Amino acid sequence: MAHPQISDPVSGTPQVPRAKLEEVFEDIRSHSVYDHEIHGCLNCGICTATCPSAHYYDYSPREIVQLLWTENLEGIYDAMQEKIWACAQCYTCAARCPFENSPGGLVMIMREVAIKHGMESAKEVLRPFSRVLLKVISTGNQLAPNMITKEAFPDWGPNVSRIDAPLNILRKAIPMPTMHTLDTAWEVNLKTSVELYTIWEATGVLDQLETVDENLFDVVSDVMEEKREEWEEWLEEQEDEDDED
Ligand code: SF4
Ligand code: SF4
Known part of the structure; x- marks a missing residue:
């Protein structure tokens, strides 16, 4: 019998073989903390009701947990093409779930696996x-103030311009030699x-x-x-x- 195959909307790859879907899920399930993050699911939706990302994106932690709990391999792979990157990793869901699941922790595992498999969604994000x-x-060091610009951080959205204003003052206060390397400031x-x-x-x-x-x-x-x-x-x-x- 032919196995079902799904498309990869981000990379444009036409089909994903069943063996690949199984490999991806196995990497998620065998992660060292997987059993710690999922214990069952009532499908109650408390996690989604309290999730800030669910208010702004086409994203639901309840859906992620359900996909994993029911081992919906096509759905899991599909969620890894975009949805998992919407989670803000605030862990409100983990604090509220009656099953003590951690949808945010599960998303973290899925992100690691997406990177391991070189998925286009991971590269883009x-x-x-x-x-x-x-x-x-x-x-x-992570950032010098001169690096925080709208162009460098498109994912911060249009409001990054509001951050720009106080940064201009901050940049003036920082000695020139430290602007690009921060050698002097935080060596x-x-x-x-x-x-x-x-x-x-x-x-x-x-x-x-x-x-x-x-x-x-x-x-x-x-x-x-x-x-x-x-x-x-x-x-x-x-x-x-x-x-x-
Ligand atoms: S709060 Fe817990 S049990 Fe309820 S839907 Fe979310 S993960 Fe499932
Ligand atoms: S950790 Fe992610 S899934 Fe959980 S509430 Fe925060 S944004 Fe939502």
Whole structure:
């Protein structure tokens, strides 16, 4: 018997084989915290009634939990193309669910799996954050005030212009040398940076980055290599100094 196949509206991929749907669901179900986040579902809708995202988007935590609880593989895959990215991760749902489910936590798992599978929805959602990620990896800091603009953060919507006003004052108050690098303001030491790289490698963060943004991964790899060389040089210098003593 032929297995049903569904379309992927974001990527334009015409059909998703049943085996792929099963693989995606298995990755969700085998996540280390999956059993902690779902215990059943009354379909009562309390989570959706209290969910801020449900008020503004075509999104319902009740629907997400139902799809998972009933193992609706096509629906799960479909929700991962857009809906899961509407959750604000506020966890109001988790505080209210009579079954002690955490729809927000389940969405987090689905997002991780979407990234692992390199889904177009994940690439689209994460694209505006590439500058932030590069900033974190290269300097250890997230944002400089000059980076917060409407163009860089389209996902913040039109109201980002309201944030612009006080930022203009803030930018004037920050010394010029710190505007782009924040070196002076919040310097992260070399050892910490190198330790962070090891953690990101060991936990699969960099593999995920390679899946969703290969160009950024290449740039980040170069930055990491440079910093690791700097760190090795510093260690060698320390050893030489110790020998001289
Ligand atoms: S509040 Fe809990 S039981 Fe009710 S629909 Fe949401 S997840 Fe299901
Ligand atoms: S965590 Fe997500 S699903 Fe839960 S209430 Fe907040 S926005 Fe809604």
